[in-house]
Amino acid sequence: MIYNLAIYIYVSAVRLAALFSKKVSKMVKGEQEAFTVLKQKIDPQAKYIWFHAASLGEFEQGRPLIELIRKRFPQYRILQTFFSPSGYEVRKDYKGADVVCYLPLDTPRNVRRFIDAAHPCMAFFIKYEFWRNYLHTLCCRGIPVYSVCSIFRPQQVFFRWYGASYRNVLKCFAHLFVQNEESVRLLEKIGVKNTTIVGDTRFDRVLEICREAKELPLVAAFKGDNHQTLVAGSSWAPDEDIFIPYFNAHPGMKLIIAPHVIDESHLLEIEGKLKRPAVRYTQAKEADVQQADCLIIDCFGLLSSIYRYGEMAYIGGGFGVSIHNTLEAAVYGVPVFFGPNNYKFREAQGLKACGGGLEIQNETDFQQLMDRLLSDTAYLSTSGKAAGDYVKNNAGALDKIMETVKF
Numbered sequence: 001m002i003y004n005l006a007i008y009i010y011v012s013a014v015r016l017a018a019l020f021s022k023k024v025s026k027m028v029k030g031e032q033e034a035f036t037v038l039k040q041k042i043d044p045q046a047k048y049i050w051f052h053a054a055s056l057g058e059f060e061q062g063r064p065l066i067e068l069i070r071k072r073f074p075q076y077r078i079l080q081t082f083f084s085p086s087g088y089e090v091r092k093d094y095k096g097a098d099v100v101c102y103l104p105l106d107t108p109r110n111v112r113r114f115i116d117a118a119h120p121c122m123a124f125f126i127k128y129e130f131w132r133n134y135l136h137t138l139c140c141r142g143i144p145v146y147s148v149c150s151i152f153r154p155q156q157v158f159f160r161w162y163g164a165s166y167r168n169v170l171k172c173f174a175h176l177f178v179q180n181e182e183s184v185r186l187l188e189k190i191g192v193k194n195t196t197i198v199g200d201t202r203f204d205r206v207l208e209i210c211r212e213a214k215e216l217p218l219v220a221a222f223k224g225d226n227h228q229t230l231v232a233g234s235s236w237a238p239d240e241d242i243f244i245p246y247f248n249a250h251p252g253m254k255l256i257i258a259p260h261v262i263d264e265s266h267l268l269e270i271e272g273k274l275k276r277p278a279v280r281y282t283q284a285k286e287a288d289v290q291q292a293d294c295l296i297i298d299c300f301g302l303l304s305s306i307y308r309y310g311e312m313a314y315i316g317g318g319f320g321v322s323i324h325n326t327l328e329a330a331v332y333g334v335p336v337f338f339g340p341n342n343y344k345f346r347e348a349q350g351l352k353a354c355g356g357g358l359e360i361q362n363e364t365d366f367q368q369l370m371d372r373l374l375s376d377t378a379y380l381s382t383s384g385k386a387a388g389d390y391v392k393n394n395a396g397a398l399d400k401i402m403e404t405v406k407f
Contacts, residue, residue, distance in 0.1 A: 048119065050123040051126070052080075061126050122405075128150065151183055209304050229254045234324035235259050239317070307328060335380065340361050357387065
């Protein structure tokens, strides 16, 4: 079979790459250890629901479903697998799962060993995970497997003339919960009709995070009664080169920066660009933050709660590989800035369309939009409300999934 030949070639390429890349080496080692993890931690008498996510972003889409299932059906245990170290290394201690490990590559032998050891009663593959041997084996064994938050585009192999033999992999799913109407139309053209449009579970997730947002006394003390606070989340140097000069030139506003990379060299780089008093979160006391105009968040885990303290938000990454999570900010009803590399993100396009997302191409765009937001309270309010309403109006994916899946 051509697919299996390609997988074996891929396995060889990955092992070769592991000699030169620490990230790939971690992945290879983790896959090799997965069978040991399963042997040690899987209870043969328990029923496991298996969730697979390639990386961290996909995990966050599956996470709301995991936590709802645990709440409603505590009799099941959860197995969570990852393909990428960027997901596994961050969530390997995730308390919502009973077992967390890497997913071995999709060779026939690996698949048999893995499913024999894990013996799942059902499986959920998140977004773009279409491993042929895993899906075929699950289907043949009568184990229902669901695709969650998947998106299909005409350019994908399933819809090309040369992808006809690979289309059958989609028929292994008991149901596909997709994000949009285009996906349903594309699937129907190739004979796949067991679909439901549910949208994106991340909308449900950020609403839950918003409801459970932490009170952060230091951040509240920093903000005080200032009503012109910009929260910049997951920022990179190109982003900081845009919003920091504006902040330096506008003494009436305050700035909270939560950079994507938190290391000493980047923190010093940020401090070097600032021309107004700044303080690092982990080094500050209440008296310090009250004297500062910029608060630098030099730790992880707080950003989703920090957005609540801003009147507007800037999401980093749009001048690099891609933007980060816009919904975590939009849920608080604030207008959201981001750079031009956002076209792959449906939520960014939705925010732009409703007026809650503000795309910028350069520093001039940012200056003009910020000037308007700071001077026109009606525009600020309208833009923020549009962002918040967009999140609320697109929630509900979890209920639609739970109505269809038979537990």
